[in-house]
Amino acid sequence: MGVLSKINVARRKLTQTLTKNIGKVNADHSFTLVDRNEIKRILICRPNARLGNLLLITPFVQELEEIFPNSKIDLFVKGFLAPVIFENYDSVDRIIQLPIKPFSSLLKYFAVWISLKKYKYDIAINVDQGSSSGRLATKFSNSKFKFFGDLPFSANLYYGDYAHIAKYPIYHFRDYATKLGFERREQSIAPLNLKLTSVEIIKGRQTLQKLVNNYKKTICVFTYATGAKCLSQDWWEDFYAGLKSGYENFNIIEILPIENVSQIGFKAPTFYSKNIREIGAVIANTDLFIGADSGIMHLASAVHTPTVGLFSVSSLKKYEPYDNNSIGVDVTSLSEKEYFKIFNTILDNGKSGLYSKAI
Numbered sequence: 287m288g289v290l291s292k293i294n295v296a297r298r299k300l301t302q303t304l305t306k307n308i309g310k311v312n313a314d315h316s317f318t319l320v321d322r323n324e325i326k327r328i329l330i331c332r333p334n335a336r337l338g339n340l341l342l343i344t345p346f347v348q349e350l351e352e353i354f355p356n357s358k359i360d361l362f363v364k365g366f367l368a369p370v371i372f373e374n375y376d377s378v379d380r381i382i383q384l385p386i387k388p389f390s391s392l393l394k395y396f397a398v399w400i401s402l403k404k405y406k407y408d409i410a411i412n413v414d415q416g417s418s419s420g421r422l423a424t425k426f427s428n429s430k431f432k433f434f435g436d437l438p439f440s441a442n443l444y445y446g447d448y449a450h451i452a453k454y455p456i457y458h459f460r461d462y463a464t465k466l467g468f469e470r471r472e473q474s475i476a477p478l479n480l481k482l483t484s485v486e487i488i489k490g491r492q493t494l495q496k497l498v499n500n501y502k503k504t505i506c507v508f509t510y511a512t513g514a515k516c517l518s519q520d521w522w523e524d525f526y527a528g529l530k531s532g533y534e535n536f537n538i539i540e541i542l543p544i545e546n547v548s549q550i551g552f553k554a555p556t557f558y559s560k561n562i563r564e565i566g567a568v569i570a571n572t573d574l575f576i577g578a579d580s581g582i583m584h585l586a587s588a589v590h591t592p593t594v595g596l597f598s599v600s601s602l603k604k605y606e607p608y609d610n611n612s613i614g615v616d617v618t619s620l621s622e623k624e625y626f627k628i629f630n631t632i633l634d635n636g637k638s639g640l641y642s643k644a645i
Contacts, residue, residue, distance in 0.1 A: 322468060325354045329402075329410040331423040335365030335386045337562065337581030338605075341478050341588045342452040343413055344371070348476040349456050351377050353463065360405065362423050370562060374481035380405070402427050409433065413455045433462050449603040452478065477609035478588035480566050490567025497539055497555050497568075503633070504537040505529065506569055506586070508577030509549035514599045515579050517617065522549035528622050529576075533629075539572070541565060541582060574632055579605050579614075587612055592632045594625075611635050 328350055332343050340363065350359060358379040361368055365386045372378045384398050385391040407429035412420040415435030424432050435458055448454050453475050460471050482490075498504060507529070509522045529538060540548060542558040559565050565582070566589040569575055575586035575593045579600040586593045587607040595607050595614040606614025611632045615625065 322354060323356055325357050325408045327405070327407045328354065328357050328359045329362060329405075329407045329424075329427050329429060330359060330413060331362045331411060331417075331420040331427075332413045333362060333364045333384055333417070333419040333423060334414075335363070335367065337367055337371075338584040340367055340371050341480070341581070341584045343455075344375075344478050344480070344588065345452045345476045346411075346413060346456055346459070347372070347375060347377065348479065349459070349471075351375075352473075353468065353471070357408075360407070362402065362427075367562070371480065373563075374483065399423075399426065404428075411435075411459065414451075415455075415458070431466065433459060447475075447603075447608070449601070450606070450608065451604050452608075477590065478584060479590075480563065480585065480588040482563065482567055482570060482589055486563060486567045487570055490564070490569075491571045493557065493564075493568050494539070494571045497557060498537040500537065502535060502537050504539060504572040504574075505533060505629075506539050506541060506572040506575045506591070507550075507554065508541045508543070508575070508580065508582045508586075510543040510545065510547060510582075511578035511580040517549065517578055517596065517598060519549045519551075521617075523551070525622070525625075526550045526553065528626070532626055536573075541569065541577075543580075543582070574629060576629070583607060592635075594628060594632070 330343065330346065330350075332339065334340065347359060350357065357377065359375075359377050360380040360382060361372065361378060362382045362384075364384040366383065368381050368383065372381065382398060382401060385394050388395040402423060403426070405428065407427055409431045410424045410427040410429035411433045412424040412435045414420055417435075421434055424434055435455060445453075445457055448457055456475050464470050494504065507526070510516060526538075538554050540550065540552075540554040540556045542548060542556050544560060546558060548556065557565070557568050562585060566585050569586045569591050570589035572591055575583070575591045576596065577583045577586065577593075578596045578598070583593060583595050584607070587610070590610045592611040593607040594612070595602075595605070596617050597606070597614050598617050602614045602616060606612075613628065613632075615628060617625075
């Protein structure tokens, strides 16, 4: 581990210690709002640069759009992906972006933090209760009401899907909203949504057609993941052999990661792009996505293609894809026969995603 990495680890531990109690002093205070139209400007704090983590806040944005249809939402994030992910969200106004590497851009890093004070908000929201930077941003913001992500009751006793990282922040906020005088919402939480346009979907279909040159159904695989989440090349080669044998009447394509590597040795037709909307549009035209827990898995879920997430170390309950016939499976406890039974059930049900209906 390099010097900067060690400093960054120490910084995170220090900030987590210093910020863990931010917002808890006022957690039990009650507020009353007469009119929801008073909420005009909202700040969402999720200072993270990862594709998956940013896609996982799209349900929260949709939730706020429903509760406060006349409001504008600013995002406090890290990196360059948020403008691409949220480009078709009319409610999203400003995207305040921290540099990915603060030590390489210290002046810009501090300038972005200071810019939080430039704008006035009605509500500032920290999405992840465990994020020290999110807590600091919420505390530092110029906002009338501040929600730090903590929950005064055990929501896991009421909701079976409480543990999911896209859902529990919404359950927390729904409880907080009752303290602002709003009725408790019990609606199902929205799926992840990249909001592809019809033009993007058509281009994705054209790209896929050039790749496979036929009109058979297509299974899409993503064989890469970071760290321990990445299944071995031997595992993937055995899996791919079984997939080819079991689905002879299907196309099988592979989406390549930015690293341009393949755990199956590039044996399937491949698609490579650094543009996540282009990748999403191709996946949206396939019938089943299979991949390990990764940002691309969440991307597949966000374009509403039935998604099977292959988990070996990550928490299924926290990260598994949901809705649109999607599911997470623990590869350490299931056999290949059981995988294929799941695939068959999904393919037999047909694609029920938004884009297949709209185009």
